[in-house]
Amino acid sequence: MRVQRVQRQSSPLGWCGCLVLMTVAVLVVGVAVVLIVGPRLPGLALRAAGFTELGSADQVFANLPVQPDIVLNHTAAAPDASLNLGSLGVQPVSAVGANAVVGESSIGRAAAVTLTEANLMDLCRQRSTVCAGGNDQFRNARIDLRPGGAVVYGDVYIPDVGLWQSLGVVVQVDASGRQIQVMGVEVGGQLYGLPAGTISKRVNDLLTQVNATLTQASMDAAGGQYALFSIQVTDDALTVVLR
Numbered sequence: 001m002r003v004q005r006v007q008r009q010s011s012p013l014g015w016c017g018c019l020v021l022m023t024v025a026v027l028v029v030g031v032a033v034v035l036i037v038g039p040r041l042p043g044l045a046l047r048a049a050g051f052t053e054l055g056s057a058d059q060v061f062a063n064l065p066v067q068p069d070i071v072l073n074h075t076a077a078a079p080d081a082s083l084n085l086g087s088l089g090v091q092p093v094s095a096v097g098a099n100a101v102v103g104e105s106s107i108g109r110a111a112a113v114t115l116t117e118a119n120l121m122d123l124c125r126q127r128s129t130v131c132a133g134g135n136d137q138f139r140n141a142r143i144d145l146r147p148g149g150a151v152v153y154g155d156v157y158i159p160d161v162g163l164w165q166s167l168g169v170v171v172q173v174d175a176s177g178r179q180i181q182v183m184g185v186e187v188g189g190q191l192y193g194l195p196a197g198t199i200s201k202r203v204n205d206l207l208t209q210v211n212a213t214l215t216q217a218s219m220d221a222a223g224g225q226y227a228l229f230s231i232q233v234t235d236d237a238l239t240v241v242l243r
Helices: 015-037 042-048 057-061 117-127 198-216
Strands: 003-005 052-056 071-077 082-084 090-092 100-105 108-116 138-146 149-158 163-173 180-187 190-193 218-221 224-233 237-242
Touching: 052 057, 057 149, 057 163, 057 180, 057 190, 071 108, 090 117, 100 218, 108 117, 108 218, 108 224, 117 138, 138 163, 163 224, 180 198
Parallel strands: none
Antiparallel strands: 003 071, 052 190, 071 100, 082 090, 082 218, 100 108, 108 237, 138 149, 149 163, 163 180, 180 190, 218 224, 224 237
């Protein structure tokens, strides 16, 4: 009997990763509003707008929520796998150079897919102009996977000074293993918490939509249909388990 730990498998994919990446990129654009109307220095702009300095962004990934450890047995490849992303349409797994596997586990018949950072960027470029070149306000979307989450970076144009500013949005998979939470904004290695008001409401509304999509999305593979069970993230890859 061959036992495969999902978080260590080398086969790639991740519809959740695409959604997370696209959503976080949009959040970065929203945060740009704060910089545009604020003072010239990014840190001062964030503090003046009500953002709270929380320390190093790396601290977010030091204390991780406990997530389920799912093991798949007797795994087999599912080359015909496709993802139903609701309003985003159907995405064949193979279209991003990824593979899905199915097998038996403690949660019953299940599927697992994994995406590297490069796979995530490729998928985002296929689904969003944010990753396909940007525009005159936002460019250079890029993702840095971390244990249990990620920092998604982008360059935002500040018209007051005619300069581009790099910042990131820090996200983490919550304790349920099925939902995404925004931990704050990262600038220069520092983490800032979102203030109450318009920006916070915009971010939370968008996050609610994304988590609803994650709950409803499904994958067809090897003659079966699977729904999200857990999202697992390491420094190297994002793995999704579905059942």
